[in-house]
Amino acid sequence: MNFKIDCRPAAAVLNLSLDPGETITCEVGAMIAMTAGITVETTSHKRGKGGLLKGLKRMFAGENFFLNHFTARHDNQTLMLGPQLMGDIVHHDLDGTLIVQGSSWLASDEGVELDASFQGLGKAIFSGESVFWLKCSGRGDLFLSSFGAIYEVDVDGEFTVDTGHIVAFEDTLDFRIGKASRSLIGSFLGGEGLVCKFSGTGKLYCQSHNPPSFGQMLGPKLRAR
């Protein structure tokens, strides 16, 4: 599978070229355009494997219950994908396990197994993220999207990220919820509230903007529903 990420960073699109029989699984609604020799299949889990429960779990992870599978039927097929929000796309060559924040997963190939992973209720409530995260494991190409620009951090030791800015991290990393400043009052006055403190060694992807803060800024200006 060949890929090219264009129009970076604000309005990035993913261009894929598929060989006959190759399949890419992506987020529902991510397809922008494609050539005519590609077929689409909608399932609640991986092709050929039912998994209603996995679909439900994924829904809690902030993803759609359904997944779309695009399979090339002829030579030289191309597919263009894009996320909902303004932002960037990165490619991650997966070999192992990556924990992805629900809405940041864009697409992955057949070698990648998707499952929702439970992060613990306490972490979910205080981090403002969802209870489940998407656990991507196996070997293959994985594409992540972000709101705003995306940046990579190689964590070795400890690293602090504000909640809402996490895109994905390798499972060799562990995180706990902590205060941004020494005192709790100081943390809240500083507008940072609680933060995620990572420890261990591994790769971490962060996004420059925080989607919930943007939504909360827009929301009150809109008419009540």
Add this chain to the structure above:
Amino acid sequence: MTSELQFDITQRPDFALLTVQLQKGQKIFAEPSAMASMSNGIRLKAGFKGGWKKTLGRALGGESLIINTFTAEKAGEVTFAPGCPGDTVHYQLDMSTLYLQRGAFMVHSEGVELSGKWGGAKGFFSGKGLVLLKASGTGDLFFNSYGALIEMNVEDEYIVDTGYVVAFEESLDYDVTTVPGMSTGGKIKSFFFGGEGLVVRFRGEGRIWIQSRAVNPFLNWVFPFRPVQKQS
């Protein structure tokens, strides 16, 4: 009429800004509120253009009834920017026609006529409304997008989600359909749950322009953040 229009598009693709240099007496027509700034000596006149039939056609095409006319009483420049952050592209019409998706039109020079085109019932019911605007004649045309604009050369057949089509050449045949190559059951499933609703299938040879983001998914994302009305 055929005097060359001098223009420059900067800050592409995220915040495209169009600057047009006008000679004395030269005119340019723009979508209302597209003007960002202009030099002294440019006169702005708002009004209906091209008779009531064309005006109504434009309204059906999702554009404003009013078109602003900028006339240079002395040489100067006007800058235009689209309503949403995105890209702007120039297209040279030469006795030809370009179809534009709802809301994509920004600026045209003298010699270009805009009218509406009924996209058929399917386009209408898709909600995304493939209601097209037809730009024809000889002159310069500028259109804009939400997100980046990607130009594609269609040689055979190409499929684009209705929400992402911005413009296409008239040499292409098109129809609004569900994603092809599926069983009926699969189609229904994909349509309701797959989120890929309706697509436009282009056939033939010609160029199309696709935007890298669509407005509707963004609106759906914002919706849950709206305040909830208090029950009285």
